[in-house]
Amino acid sequence: MEKKRSFISYCLLYGAFFIYSVVSLCSKLAAVQTKTVYTALFFGMEILILGIYAIIWQQVLKRFELSFAMSNKGIAVLFSMIWSVLIFHEKITVNNVIGLVIIIAGIGLVSADG
Numbered sequence: 001m002e003k004k005r006s007f008i009s010y011c012l013l014y015g016a017f018f019i020y021s022v023v024s025l026c027s028k029l030a031a032v033q034t035k036t037v038y039t040a041l042f043f044g045m046e047i048l049i050l051g052i053y054a055i056i057w058q059q060v061l062k063r064f065e066l067s068f069a070m071s072n073k074g075i076a077v078l079f080s081m082i083w084s085v086l087i088f089h090e091k092i093t094v095n096n097v098i099g100l101v102i103i104i105a106g107i108g109l110v111s112a113d114g
Contacts, residue, residue, distance in 0.1 A: 005063065006063075009060075009063040009064065012056065012059060012060055013060050013063070013064060013069060013072060014072075015056065016053060016056040016060050017075050017076045017079065018076075018079050019052060019053050019056065020076050021079035021080045021083060022049050022083075023049050023053070024083070025083045026042045026043070026045045026046045026049065027042070028088065029087075030042035030046070057069075068111070071106075071107065071110040071111075072110075072111070074104075074106065075103075075104075075107060077099075077100060077103055078100060078103075081096060081100065
């Protein structure tokens with residue numbers, strides 16, 4: 001059964017993965033905290049964000065096949081890489097770029113197939 005794929009649907013799909021990437025950001029922020037209250041705050045934010053993601057994910061599944069949606073989840077690596085550069089000032093290595101290119105190529109192959 002083919003599901004409806006519009007521009008809005010794709011925005012919802014990739015928006016969900018963007019929100020999902022914020023969970024890894026909160027995890028890292030929680031890990032570097034020295035005060036327990038801030039650690040608890042970031043872990044609480046993770047739970048809240050995962051709840052929001054779960055609701056959006058259900059809407060994504062109304063528009064896309066599960067296999068298609070899950071195969072696109074690798075894009076969260078790109079968002080996590082952006083967070084690591086912008087927030088933590090980490091360096092992107094050649095291996096990071098090669099890995100990201102492989103992930104995006106795989107997403108493109110799966111997306112073109114279906």
